[in-house]
Amino acid sequence: MIERAxxxxxxxxxxxxELSAEERAGFEDSYLKDSDVFQELVALENELVDRYVxxxxxxxxxxxxxxxxxxxxxxxxNVETARSLLTYAAAEENALSRMSPPVSExxxxxxxxxxxxxxxxxxxxxxxxAGGILWxxxxxxxxxxxxxxxxxxxATATRDKQALQQQVAGLQSDLQQRDHAIQxxxxxxxxxxxxxxxxxxxxxxxxxxxxxxxxxRASYVSLHVIIEHDSHPHxxxxxxxxxxxxxxxxxxLRGRSxxxxxxxxIATLPSRLFQKGDYVVRVSAGDEDPLQALxxxxxxxxxx
Amino acid sequence: xxxxxxxxxxxxxxAAKFESLLLRLDTDRNQAGEKYEExxxxxxxxxxxxxxxxxxxxxxxxxxxxxxKLASEEEGIKDVVxxxxxxxKRIRQEALRKDAKTVGLPDLPGADTMLADSRVPVDAQHELxxxxxHLKCLRRxxxxxxxxxxxxxxxxxxxxxxxIEGRRRLAQENGITMIALRVRxxxxxxxxxxxxxxxxxxxxx
Numbered sequence: 322m323i324e325r326a327x328x329x330x331x332x333x334x335x336x337x338x339e340l341s342a343e344e345r346a347g348f349e350d351s352y353l354k355d356s357d358v359f360q361e362l363v364a365l366e367n368e369l370v371d372r373y374v375x376x377x378x379x380x381x382x383x384x385x386x387x388x389x390x391x392x393x394x395x396x397x398x399n400v401e402t403a404r405s406l407l408t409y410a411a412a413e414e415n416a417l418s419r420m421s422p423p424v425s426e427x428x429x430x431x432x433x434x435x436x437x438x439x440x441x442x443x444x445x446x447x448x449x450x451a452g453g454i455l456w457x458x459x460x461x462x463x464x465x466x467x468x469x470x471x472x473x474x475x476a477t478a479t480r481d482k483q484a485l486q487q488q489v490a491g492l493q494s495d496l497q498q499r500d501h502a503i504q505x506x507x508x509x510x511x512x513x514x515x516x517x518x519x520x521x522x523x524x525x526x527x528x529x530x531x532x533x534x535x536x537x538r539a540s541y542v543s544l545h546v547i548i549e550h551d552s553h554p555h556x557x558x559x560x561x562x563x564x565x566x567x568x569x570x571x572x573x574l575r576g577r578s579x580x581x582x583x584x585x586x587i588a589t590l591p592s593r594l595f596q597k598g599d600y601v602v603r604v605s606a607g608d609e610d611p612l613q614a615l616x617x618x619x620x621x622x623x624x625x
Numbered sequence: 626x627x628x629x630x631x632x633x634x635x636x637x638x639x640a641a642k643f644e645s646l647l648l649r650l651d652t653d654r655n656q657a658g659e660k661y662e663e664x665x666x667x668x669x670x671x672x673x674x675x676x677x678x679x680x681x682x683x684x685x686x687x688x689x690x691x692x693x694k695l696a697s698e699e700e701g702i703k704d705v706v707x708x709x710x711x712x713x714k715r716i717r718q719e720a721l722r723k724d725a726k727t728v729g730l731p732d733l734p735g736a737d738t739m740l741a742d743s744r745v746p747v748d749a750q751h752e753l754x755x756x757x758x759h760l761k762c763l764r765r766x767x768x769x770x771x772x773x774x775x776x777x778x779x780x781x782x783x784x785x786x787x788x789i790e791g792r793r794r795l796a797q798e799n800g801i802t803m804i805a806l807r808v809r810x811x812x813x814x815x816x817x818x819x820x821x822x823x824x825x826x827x828x829x830x
Contacts, residue, residue: 371787402814405821
């Protein structure tokens with residue numbers, strides 16, 4: 322394997338025609354087969370030619386060069402091409418240098434960085450502006466969409482309001498009708514309901530159970546049960562036979578405040594539940610399970 | 626720069642034989658074309674370095690003979706490139722024998738008839754004789770290069786570009802290695818040399 326320096330020396334000798342026939346044949350095979358060697362040889366030749374044109378060869382090298390290259394018309398022409406090329410390239414570089422003020426290598430480097438920095442800054446400004454414009458456009462579109470949605474919502478709300486108003490009007494009409502019906506029913510109810518009061522004051526001082534007399538025409542019994550000194554908001558009321566059979570029950574009955582901080586609970590039951598016999602009403606209340614028992618009243622029912 | 630040189634003339638090599646030659650270099654037409662150019666470049670330099678006159682013509686002659694052999698199929702040629710080198714060496718022998726019998730050629734055509742003219746602006750960096758035509762042809766030929774190739778070639782040969790740091794920067798700017806830069810510059814310079822030769826030949830007529 323030929324060392325790099327030896328390779329270069331071999332190449333120079335080849336270019337100057339200084340190799341023996343055998344050495345020449347061997348070297349030719351190497352560059353014909355190996356493109357890397359060929360490229361290196363071409364580059365070396367070009368370098369020699371350029372250095373000759375620029376007067377950079379030593380006197381010995383110059384003499385060898387002129388003997389090898391200037392006696393050959395094709396190679397002489399390549400020398401002229403190199404001369405023209407180097408001249409043209411130098412002129413181009415000078416022209417570019419004249420366009421910008423001459424600076425030192427350090428200044429040129431810092432100048433390059435400065436120019437680069439300005440270019441980067443300008444690019445950054447352009448990017449920011451473009452970003453800002455894009456943001457404005459997108460925001461504008463978003464706001465337009467929101468406005469359109471708001472207008473649609475407003476229209477919907479107006480329609481809903483109108484529908485609700487109609488609904489309210491309808492309901493009011495219904496209520497009026499129902500009120501009328503209820504009044505009618507109440508009038509009827511008053512005629513066929515018997516009220517019966519139960520409370521602690523009614524039982525105390527009497528040996529007999531209170532008696533509920535149910536007229537034949539009465540369809541309902543309205544029990545008015547008094548609870549002493551109680552503040553529960555709701556009550557549970559049950560009606561059982563003395564045997565314990567549950568006849569009727571209602572939870573969540575509201576109590577009406579009456580005198581002495583007492584409560585009155587009104588429960589309206591169908592009169593058909595009551596036959597002749599004894600019954601027990603129990604009232605309880607509270608959130609616990611079982612509920613808190615508040616009162617219990619017994620009574621006798623009779624029919625007329 | 627399009628078409629560095631005219632391909633072999635039809636009178637020398639028919640299109641079919643030329644295509645057949647390319648096909649033997651590579652089945653891909655583009656790759657084959659590149660290989661053809663590469664081989665031709667080597668052949669031209671081989672003949673130049675061998676001090677043969679008319680190196681381009683000798684390179685074309687090499688391809689002629691190789692193509693003829695392939696067409697005749699007299700020999701089972703396995704390695705076309707190696708065969709081409711063998712043919713080139715034979716042609717070199719013939720050429721050197723012929724050149725030895727030939728009187729030395731004169732200098733660049735028209736050089737001795739070019740007179741210094743005080744009205745013509747003198748290029749301070751050149752000798753006037755012959756070089757103005759050369760420079761003119763260079764300007765014309767270099768315009769055929771793409772802008773990128775033109776910039777690279779000029780930068781490579783500028784005073785700054787000839788220094789190692791200049792070439793390193795040039796390689797970096799072009800996104801290639803130093804070796805690739807050298808190969809590219811070599812190829813462009815060779816194309817320029819060929820173009821200028823044709824230009825000088827045509828302007829001399």
